[in-house]
Amino acid sequence: TPRLVANSFIRSTNATSGFFPAFALPQANTLSIAGRWEGTLSGGSLINAQARIDLFQERDMLYGRLEILSGTFPTTSRNFLVVGDVVDNSYVIQIQNIFDGDTNRSLLSYRLFGLLSGGRMQGDAIYFDELNRSSVGTFNLGRTGDIY
Numbered sequence: 001t002p003r004l005v006a007n008s009f010i011r012s013t014n015a016t017s018g019f020f021p022a023f024a025l026p027q028a029n030t031l032s033i034a035g036r037w038e039g040t041l042s043g044g045s046l047i048n049a050q051a052r053i054d055l056f057q058e059r060d061m062l063y064g065r066l067e068i069l070s071g072t073f074p075t076t077s078r079n080f081l082v083v084g085d086v087v088d089n090s091y092v093i094q095i096q097n098i099f100d101g102d103t104n105r106s107l108l109s110y111r112l113f114g115l116l117s118g119g120r121m122q123g124d125a126i127y128f129d130e131l132n133r134s135s136v137g138t139f140n141l142g143r144t145g146d147i148y
Helices: none
Strands: 008-011 017-020 035-043 047-058 061-072 079-087 090-100 106-117 120-129 134-145
Touching: 035 061, 035 120, 047 079, 047 134, 061 090
Parallel strands: none
Antiparallel strands: 008 017, 035 047, 035 134, 047 061, 061 079, 079 090, 090 106, 106 120, 120 134
């Protein structure tokens, strides 16, 4: 069963208010990787970038945003929505079905597969798009902040 944090509506006599939605926290035995992560993405000649990923987590589900800070990435877009899953001791983070303005509406897929080791996310990455560009590489990200 989910562990809900809060669901409240706050208002004042000054006509100001705020809403705080509920969300399900990971179970005690679920790997938690919510937070801000920064580091390198690499893969052949297509990808050699510094990146930041902000991840939110609800139980086994991950979602957030990937930002390419500098370096080479095979798109002109530098910000992407990401989704993923935590399974046992590993995770998958992916960008998929993104249309990129520099290639006449190109479909791309970029996936990160890895394990959490201390305060680092490390693992393998795979990129491909409908222009037949592809890359196999690695990523190495360190936690730089909390989300919650």
